Amino acid sequence: MDTLVAQLQRQxxxxxxxxxxxxxxxxxxxxxxxxxDECSPDFVAEVVSLFFEDCEKLIGNMARALDxxxxxxxxxxxxxxHQLKGSSSSxxxxxxxxxxxxxxxxxDSQNFEGCVRCLQQVDIEYKSLKAxxxxxxxxxxxxxxxxxxxxxxxx
Amino acid sequence: MNSxxxxxxxxxxxxxxxxGHEELHVLAVDDNLIDRKLxxxxxxxxxxxVTTAENAIRALEYLGLGDQxxxxxxxxxxxxxxxxxxxxxxxxxxxxxxxxKKVKQESSxxxxxxxxxxxSENIPTRINKCLASGAQMFMQKPLKLSDVEKLxxxxxxxxx
Numbered sequence: 001m002d003t004l005v006a007q008l009q010r011q012x013x014x015x016x017x018x019x020x021x022x023x024x025x026x027x028x029x030x031x032x033x034x035x036x037d038e039c040s041p042d043f044v045a046e047v048v049s050l051f052f053e054d055c056e057k058l059i060g061n062m063a064r065a066l067d068x069x070x071x072x073x074x075x076x077x078x079x080x081x082h083q084l085k086g087s088s089s090s091x092x093x094x095x096x097x098x099x100x101x102x103x104x105x106x107x108d109s110q111n112f113e114g115c116v117r118c119l120q121q122v123d124i125e126y127k128s129l130k131a132x133x134x135x136x137x138x139x140x141x142x143x144x145x146x147x148x149x150x151x152x153x154x155x
Numbered sequence: 156m157n158s159x160x161x162x163x164x165x166x167x168x169x170x171x172x173x174x175g176h177e178e179l180h181v182l183a184v185d186d187n188l189i190d191r192k193l194x195x196x197x198x199x200x201x202x203x204x205v206t207t208a209e210n211a212i213r214a215l216e217y218l219g220l221g222d223q224x225x226x227x228x229x230x231x232x233x234x235x236x237x238x239x240x241x242x243x244x245x246x247x248x249x250x251x252x253x254x255x256k257k258v259k260q261e262s263s264x265x266x267x268x269x270x271x272x273x274x275s276e277n278i279p280t281r282i283n284k285c286l287a288s289g290a291q292m293f294m295q296k297p298l299k300l301s302d303v304e305k306l307x308x309x310x311x312x313x314x315x
Contacts, residue, residue, distance in 0.1 A: 031299045035196045043196060050189055082245070086275050087189045090297040 005148030012139045016153045019136070024129055029092025030155065045137055051091045055126040058084045062119055066112070077115060078107035084122070095125050179307070180204040184214040184242035184254065185273070190296065194241065194273075197303045206237070211249035214242065215257060218265060237268055239310065243296075244274040244281065252285060259289040269310060273298065 019025045029044075036043040058080045065076045085100035087093075099122045106114030140150050181203045183194045191207045198205045208214040215221055218237065240258060242251035249257075255270045269291035274281065282293045292309060294302055 028297050028299075031297070032193075034300050035193075035200060037200070040196070047189060047192055050192065054189060079247075083187060086187050086296070089275060090187075090189050090193050092297075 005143060005146045008139060008143045008146060009148060009151050012136070012143060013151055013153050015136060015139060017155065019132060020155045023094050023098075024132060026092045026094040027155070028090065032091060047091060048133055051087055051093065052126060052130050054087050055084065055096070055122075059119065059123055059126075062115075066115055066119060072110075072112060072115075074107050074110045074115075078104060081107055093126070093129055096122060096129065099125055178202060178204045179238045179310075180206070180236055181239045181241060182206050182208060182214060182217060182237045184208045184211060184240065184246070184251065186210055186243065186246045190243065194298060197298055197300060198241075200300065201303045201307060203239075210246055211242070211251065211254040211257075214240070214254060215249075218258070220257065220261070220265070239269050239271065239291075241271040241273060241294075241306075244272050244285070245276075252281075252288065255285060255290055256288055271306065 020029075032044050032047060040046075062077050062080045065073050065080070081100050081103045085097055085104065088096035088100060099118060103115065103118035103122065105111075106118055143150055179202075181198050183191065183198065183205055184207070185191045185194060186209055188209075191209065195205045195207055206217060208217055212221070218240075240254075242254050244251040251272050251274075255272060258268060258270055259266050270289065271292045271294060272285045272290045273294045273296050275296040277295055285293055292306060294306070
C-alpha cells in the first residue's frame with residue numbers, strides 16, 4: 001500500500017526529472033541545491049525568487065527601450081539581455097538562457113522585429129518556469145508536511 | 156603543512172599578517188545581484204568570510220583606495236583585511252580587469268592580495284590578458300561548488 005509520503009515523493013521525483021528532460025532546468029540548478037543546507041533551508045527558493053524579480057525588471061527595461069519607435073537604444077536592450085543571460089545561467093534556467101543568446105544576436109544586428117519576438121518569448125518562458133518551480137516547491141512543502149523527507153533526485 | 160586537505164586553513168601559514176584568524180576573508184565584486192548572492196553562498200559554505208561589492212568603485216573604497224583618501228591599511232586592520240578578491244570581468248563603469256590593475260599597481264601590501272577574475276564568456280585573449288596582468292586565476296561562470304574548492308586548493312598551494 002502506497003503511503004501519501006511515498007506518492008508525493010514519487011511525484012516530486014518525476015516532476016523534477018521532467019523539468020530537466022524538457023530543458024527547463026540544467027545542472028546549474030543542481031548546483032544551487034547543493035548550496036542549500038540547515039543554515040539556509042530556503043536558499044534555492046530565495047535565489048529563484050530574486051531571479052524572477054530580476055526577469056520582470058529587465059523585461060520592463062527592454063520593453064520600454066523597444067517602445068521608443070524610431071529611436072531604439074539597442075545597446076541598452078543588449079546590456080539588459082546580457083544581465084538576464086547571466087542570471088538565468090547562474091540559476092540553471094536553461095530555456096531562458098537559450099532565448100537570451102538569440103536575443104543578444106538580434107540586439108547586435110539591430111533587428112527590431114527579432115528583438116520584439118525574443119522579448120515576448122522570454123516573457124512567456126520565465127513565467128512558465130516560475131509556475132513550474134512554484135509547483136515543485138509546493139510538492140516539497142507537501143512532503144515535509146506529510147512527515148517525509150525530500151528525496152535526492154539524480155538526473 | 157597539510158598539502159592534502161582543502162578544509163583546514165589553520166595549517167596554512169601563508170600570510171604573516173594573519174594574526175591567527177582562521178577564515179579567509181574574500182571581497183566578492185559583481186554587479187549582478189543573483190551572482191553576488193551565489194558567490195557569497197559558495198564562499199560561506201567553503202568557510203570563508205565574505206564581503207560583497209556591487210561595483211569596482213565600491214570595492215576600491217572598501218580596500219581603502221577610494222577617492223576619500225582613507226588611509227586605512229586594509230591589511231593590518233583586522234576587520235577589513237582581505238585575503239582574496241574575486242571579481243566579475245564585465246561590469247559597468249570600471250571593469251574587473253581595471254580593478255585588477257589598480258590593485259596590482261598598489262605600492263602597499265595590497266598588491267599581494269590574489270585577484271581572481273570571473274566571466275561568463277570564455278575568451279582566450281581576455282583570459283590571457285588577465286593572467287598577464289597578475290590575476291591569480293580565471294574562473295568560468297556560472298560558478299560551482301567544485302570551482303571554489305579548486306580555488307582554495309590552488310591558493311593554498313601557492314603559499315606553501
